[in-house]
Each structure stands twice: as structure tokens, then as C-alpha cells.
Amino acid sequence: MKLNMDSRFDHQKREPEIYKAWEKSGFFNPDNLVKKGVVKKTAKKFSMVLPPPNVTGILHIGHAIVLTIEDIMVRFARMQGKKTLWLPGADHAAIATQSKVEKILYKEDGKSRHDLGRDKFLKRVEAFASESHRTITEQTKRMGASLDWSREAFTLDDERNLAVRTIFKKMYDDGLIVRGHRVVNWDPKGQTTISDDEVIYKEARAKLYTFRYAKDFPIAISTTRPETKLGDTAVAVNPKDARYAKYVGKTYKVKFVGEDLEIKIIADREVDSKFGTGALGVTPAHSTIDYEMSLRHGLPMKQVIDEYARMMVGPDGIKGEKTINARDKVVEWLKKEKLLTGEEDVEQNISTAERTGGIVEPLPKLQWFIDVEKPFKLPKSNIKGIKNGQTVTLKELMRMVFKNGQIKIIPKRFEKEYFRWIDNLRPWCISRQIWYGHQIPVWYPSTSSGQAPSTDAQNKPYVGVEAPKGAGWEQDPDTLDTWFSSALWTFSTLGWPFDYAQGKPKKGTDLEAYHPTDVLETAYEILFFWVARMVLMTTYALGEIPFHTVYLHGLVRDEQGRKISKSLGNGVDPLEMIDKYGADAVRMSLIIGAAPGSDSKTSENKIRGYRNFTTKVWNASRFVLMNYNDKLKTKPTYTAEDKRNLKKLAEVEAKVTKHIEEYKYHQAGELLYHFFWHEFADKIIEKSKDRLREESGADKAAVQEVLTTILRSSLKMLHPFMPYVTEEVWNKLPGNKKDDLLIVERW
């Protein structure tokens, strides 16, 4: 057979061309698989959503591993003849995107978002987001990801916005979304609230001060934040603490740093009598724990720190100062008044905001929350153990689907973490004081326009899917936590709420055909942020699970095992690597050595190693094809060795299939690598050379058959891992037509 093949696979030229050929075939879209007769109409489906990448920047190695693992899943399912849907999209990533654009705006124009105003600023963010989105889409294609682009969605487009408004209204009516004045995590840097999960604790050294509010105050307390003590309204001691029992219930008036304080002595079980003096100054407005304690004891709340982390009270030098400066001033005062009795270095965790790095300041604020413990009626339920119309809480739903095994997590150990998270779950604060995102679908009677709202709603907010009719209404300026809209992702992308009625999907819709999805594959970091929230929203909205299996992968770290970050500049740029070594090599390097749930490392060396494997696949194929004589009509006579080799192949096929079915992609990849290179190329091909030199005959026919059989099967098995080079070789195989595509070949 004459061949027009160089000794290298030209990945730079061919990979984009092959991707175009796949797109042209339409096979990324399951409808076409049926239409073109590649899969049966009655075939099983396989559906999965791509974790939508943020529209904040370029594709990084974290995206690359997601795309690799998921594309392997998808290509495998498709080759098994399933109606396979892998649905792409992008995430508006509210805070992340807004703060990025604010930075650019400041750098380029020296302006803040307030200089532009809401509308102009949002236009600017949208321009940035759409540009960023275009880039990341192109980059996603370079990875070879076989996504159905015809179904692409965006967390902030019209369909998703309708889904968000619809579910907000529904939850509000069910009493699950409530507005309340509570102590929340305030990020002074980002000027917004954040959820408990967005708080990152960092270890830091701090000083623990022990002192009395005043000379005649009977109990000394300890704190690392003396400045907050201007907001104290109580001192708490343990009920069993005999030292302080006689003071409990009494109220003392003291003058503390020029402030009049009224301190009540209370007994609360949360207080550890062994810590410090065994007495705790209670600051209801500026500590979550203290806030909860104040609710138990009906204590008043006094806010002394504002949204800019500045003191709202105190004498000159304190009032208006940053908390950190005020702290020193308070300590000075304590020293001067001889009230300070102890000063000790301690290790302490400080709360920081995930996105901005700002130090979180607990503040009382009026915000929107999802109450996860409020009972409500679930009208329709496909959840095992929960009947139609049963009264449940969101927490119970979230727990149930894992407890009854309806959803499985791989690796299993993460189920424990999930349950622990649920146990600690408090109301989810969903309102954000930023502009980019889904604006909260709540309207209040207008205060500035001068027009009165309709009388029946005089004092009540209007909550609706659409804005209220008539003038005199103002929409809540806040937006929703970005995870609110991502939480709807498995069903908002499939046509909900349009294609859903009477508690079930309408016939013939995507929602009916593809929901629940089969697998949700993502990084373990996102388990609480996203996976748990999807379970919450889907079980609530549909009475259904969002997916059957959760597959979690680890972080990709640099060669030294460090987390990849921009500030370290240690990122391996997947695009540069694709350009240099090909997407197949990048994919193999990411999958091999990456066991489920455990972190892996990446390096250019490793990628280069798998590029060499790409070349090996290419050249071994070239050898087999060059030595194939399609005119040979002789019936092959297999030797014992031929039979052994074919048996070996069958064993590899069985093992690879088993590994993939068990989500052990790293093992399947390694086995294929080893078999192809060190069995097939090094041994089987080498030993075949003498036999191929024969002019003709049954033995030559046999060896040709063995080689092409193994090659054909290897290409199929390697295809999910290395789609490009395998596809390129495929249509050169004897018997294959020019436009035959490996992508839809049967496994």
C-alpha cells in the first residue's frame, strides 16, 4: 500500500482541521447521531453538562483537565452507541468578573464603577465578558472537546434569567427565600456580602489582650479585637462557672474609651471556662457567634464598625479610623487607664474573602437568604424515600439523595465531607451588593419617583417573575450570588421552565430526554459551591436528582506541587503546550497519573513524553499500513503466536473497558500506553518483520491480519484519550472510506 505520510503527525495543521470535520459531521449533537442512523432512536442516553468556565480570562490547566476527563467520558459513551449530549456553557461569575473589569477600568481610565453608573458599567462588563467568552470557546475547541455547541448556554442569558426569576419567586412563595436583618460576612474590599463558603481562613499571629472595661467592672475578658468591644452589650460566662455565678443576670454601666456601655452578665453553654479568663465579651453586631448568642439571650445589638471597616463611634483618633488603627488606640487607652492585665501572642485564623482577599468584617445587614431548614411541601418527588406532597426541608433533601444512594460520589470519601458540610450549613446569603449578575426580582414601593404604588402592596415588596405593572416601583438593586444561577444549570440548560408542567418535563423535550444527567464531573474544590447547590435547587424545583454520579478530580499543581496561581507565575499554559506538542499529548499527560480525587502535577517534560507517544502511534500505524497488501487474497494461517497476540488484545480490550466503566481513566490510559508501545510496537511489530518480507502466502496474510486487527482496535481504544491522531490514521485503514469518522465507530 502506498502511503502519503510523513514520519511526524502534523498536529498544528491537522488538529484544527480534524475538529472542523467533526463539527461538520454534526456528531457532537445527539439529534444528528439519531438522524444519521449512527445510534438507534431507542438507544440509551448519556448526558452531562460542562462546568461552565468563568468569562474572566483564558483557558488554564484546570479547564484542560476538566475537558480531558469529560471528553473521554463523552467519546466513550458515543462510541458505545449512546445518544450522547455534552452541553457547553459559560458562567458570568459575578464578583470575579465585576472586580476584574473594575480593575481594568481603573487602570485604563482611572475611573470607578460609580463614575460610570450602573448601565454604562454593565455595558463595559458585558463587552469584556463576551470577548473573554469568545476566547475561551476557541480554546476549548483546541482541546478537542466534543461539545454540542448548538445547545450552548450562558448563566446570565435570557433563558437562564427567566429560570432564576421563576425559581426565586417559587422559593419566596414557599417561604424558603426570606429577607432579614442579620450579621453577615461583609467584604469591605469588594463592598459586598459573601456566603459562608466564600470565606477563606488564613492563619495569622495576633495579640490576645486581657482587660476590664472599667475599674469597677467585676470581670476581666480577653480579646484579639479590642476595638470591637465598643459594641459590647454583654459578658458571657459558662453556667457552671462558680467564679462568676454571683454576677449572672446583673447589668453594669461603664464608660469604655469614652463610650457608654451597658453590659449584662449572661450564662451561656458555648463559653469555655478554661479559655482566657473564662469570660467572653459579647459583640452581637460584629461576630457571628456573638450574634447567635445575643439572639438566645435577647441582647441589644450595637453596630460600631461601618462598611468600610471604619469605626463609627469613639473619641477623636478612633471614630472614623480603620479598625486596625483603632485597635492600637484602644490598647493605648487601656494601658493609660491601667485596665490591661495581659498581653499574649496567639495563632489566630482571620477570615478573608475568596475573590478579593479583603478581611471579612461581620456586620448586621438587611439581606436575602435561603432558609435550608424551613419545612415545605414537595408536590412531586422522584426522590427515593420522599413521597409526593411530603413535607421536607432543603437540608433533608440534600442529605437524602446521597444517603439513599441515588447519587454517588467518586471517590466515595467525599460523601463524608458532603454530609459534614450539610450538618454545618446555615442560611445561605444570596444577595450581593454588586451590579453584574441577576438582579433580584423584587420591587419595592418607590421612594424617589413620587408616585405611589398600588394600595394593596403599600408596605409589601412585590416579588414576581416579571416586574409589577404600573409606575412607582423600584427594583432591589442587589444581584444574586453567582452560584444561585449555576445551581440551576443541569435543568435551566435543558429548557426549564418552558418545557416543564404539572411536575414533569413535557414530552419530546430535552428536559425529558436528558435530565437527570448521568455524570457531573468537576474539581473537588467545587463540591460545596456548586454540586451541593445543584442538588438543593434540582430536588426543590423538579423533585428530582440533577445527576446520578459525581466524579471529582483533584487540583493540577506545578512541578513542585504548588497550587497554580497567577501571582506565582507557575502556570503551565495549556495552549502553548498544545501548540508545541499537540492536544493529544496534553490530554494524555493530564489523565495519566491523575487518580480520582487526588491532586496531580503537570510539567512540560511529561507532556513532551506523551508527544513522543503520539509520534509512536503515528509511526507504528504508518508501518502497518505500508506493509498491508490489499491484493493478498490468500487465506491467513495463524501461528500459535498470532493467536496469543490476539488473545492478549482481547484481554487489553476487556481491561480498558472495565477501567473506563469504573472511572479509572488514568489506569486505562496507562495500560493503553504500555500495550501499544511496549507490546505492540516493540514486540509484535518487531517480530512480524521477517514474515512480512515474504512475497505472498498464508503466513504473510496472517501477520497482516493480526497487525491491522490490533491497530484497528488500539486506535478505537485510544480515541477517547487521543482523538486527533487516532482520527487521522483511522480513514487510512484498509476498508475504511475517506469520510468514515472514528468518533462514531462502535467500541
Added chain:
RNA sequence: GGGUGAUUAGCUCAGUGGUAGAGCGCUGCCUUCACACGGCAGAGGUCAUAGGUUCGAUCCCUAUAUCACCCACCA
């Protein structure tokens, strides 16, 4: 404070109840008509430590040490 994971070749990591594997690196030979992004040969590991279960343990159990991560937030 609670939990989880890791400890295997020089480096980075897979893996398995029964002669130890990959990538990169190293040594020697080979530019042989698929591939030097290659081939062949080789060096290098008491699979953290100590007990236990077993005919047999790197793998299972217990303890210890070190590291990493997650959660709680003792103020």
C-alpha cells in the same frame, strides 16, 4: 479541636494479597529500509517506621512519625 489523604526508583507520581510500574533524568551500545520525539541492554527501590492478621503484605488491621488538604472558629 475534629476529619481526610499521602509517605513506592535521583525527581514527579501510578499501582497491586503471590517475580515492583510510568514520565523525565542516568550509563553503555546502535544513525538497521515505521519512528533518534527511536531501538536494545543496563544501573537505581528492605514500596515511611514498629507491631499484628496471613502459607505469603508494599497492598489488610493497629500504633507512631512527617507532610498536605478540608471543616470548626477558643473570643
